[in-house]
Amino acid sequence: SQKIEQNSEALNIQExxxxxxxxxxxxxxxxxxxxxxxxxGRGPVFLLLIRENEKEKRKERLKVTFDTTLKQSLFHITASxxxxxxxxxxxxxxxxxxxxxxxxxxxxxxxx
Amino acid sequence: DTxxxxxxxxxxxxxxxxxxxxxEQNLGHDTMYWYKQDSKKFLKIMFSYNNKELIIxxxxxxxxxxxxxxxxxxxxxINSLELGDSAVYFxxxxxxxxxxxxxxxxxxxPGTRLTVT
Numbered sequence: 001s002q003k004i005e006q007n008s009e010a011l012n013i014q015e016x017x018x019x020x021x022x023x024x025x026x027x028x029x030x031x032x033x034x035x036x037x038x039x040x041g042r043g044p045v046f047l048l049l050i051r052e053n054e055k056e057k058r059k060e061r062l063k064v065t066f067d068t069t070l071k072q073s074l075f076h077i078t079a080s081x082x083x084x085x086x087x088x089x090x091x092x093x094x095x096x097x098x099x100x101x102x103x104x105x106x107x108x109x110x111x112x
Numbered sequence: 113d114t115x116x117x118x119x120x121x122x123x124x125x126x127x128x129x130x131x132x133x134x135x136e137q138n139l140g141h142d143t144m145y146w147y148k149q150d151s152k153k154f155l156k157i158m159f160s161y162n163n164k165e166l167i168i169x170x171x172x173x174x175x176x177x178x179x180x181x182x183x184x185x186x187x188x189x190i191n192s193l194e195l196g197d198s199a200v201y202f203x204x205x206x207x208x209x210x211x212x213x214x215x216x217x218x219x220x221x222p223g224t225r226l227t228v229t
Contacts, residue, residue: 032216043116043202043220044155089155097208097216098143098167102155 002028004103006090012109019080021106023073023090028101030092033066035075038087038105047088048075080110115139118203118221125193126229133188133224135203142209143167144186145218146178147202155202161186162208190226198228 007022023033031052036044050057050066050073057064063076077084090103116137125131137144146158160168164180175191186203203221208214 034216034218036218041223043204043223044218046217046219049216087153093216097206097214098160098162099170100145100157100218102147102157104152104154 002026002092002101004028004090004092004101006088006103006106008106009104010107010109012111013080015081015110015112017080019077019084019108019110021075021088021090021108023075023103025071025092028071028092029068031095032093032097033064033073034091034093034100035062035064035073036089036091036102038089044089077108080108082110082112084108085110115219116203116205116221118201118224120224121222122225122227124227124229127193127195129193130189130191131193131226132190133201133203133226135186135188135221137184137203137205137219139205139207139219141205141207141219142183142214143206144180144183145204145206146186146188147204147220149200149202149223151199159186159188193226193228195228198226200225 004025034049035047038044048064061078065074087105087107089105092101143162149155158172159178161180177189180186200223202223204218206218
């Protein structure tokens, strides 16, 4: 069955460092991969989308890589800030974009 | 203006009751979704609707019946509520388009916390 794993439940880093979150998947060939941020008590907020034929995408301090051979995506937040503390969700979309499978998320804590 | 709104925000009810959750989006998107987020925070898709038509039904019990009266609304009716239905339910919308031209960004509502006692 389709499975998504995000590297760890929680990640603690110091302010100013780069946070790297990992998303691995099996038994799936997604057309798109997305990253979302979720704060407690709120709905997820879209951050970045990368297509299966793209290797890397950047947006301000965020960078996503997508390796369809390794079936892995890495999500980087450079110059991290305490305000970046949240849960980050990896999501895979099928061709057509109607079905999204979410990972369990990684809780990021950025310490000042 | 709220892009995706849901009502109610909280819903506490007893087993066996029937309840509805309403969702509206003002983004002009063609696709709407219902997700369930359980106590372990795992977000799981339940239904996808594109232009009012059901596209995805992820083996959800038939006690759950979605209805899309128009492209801007997707409501969820739940019959005979069970303890295991307790969760946060999120509505979302996106622009899928045709031929791979959609943006696919999903905009989520604030969620409805359903507690069944």
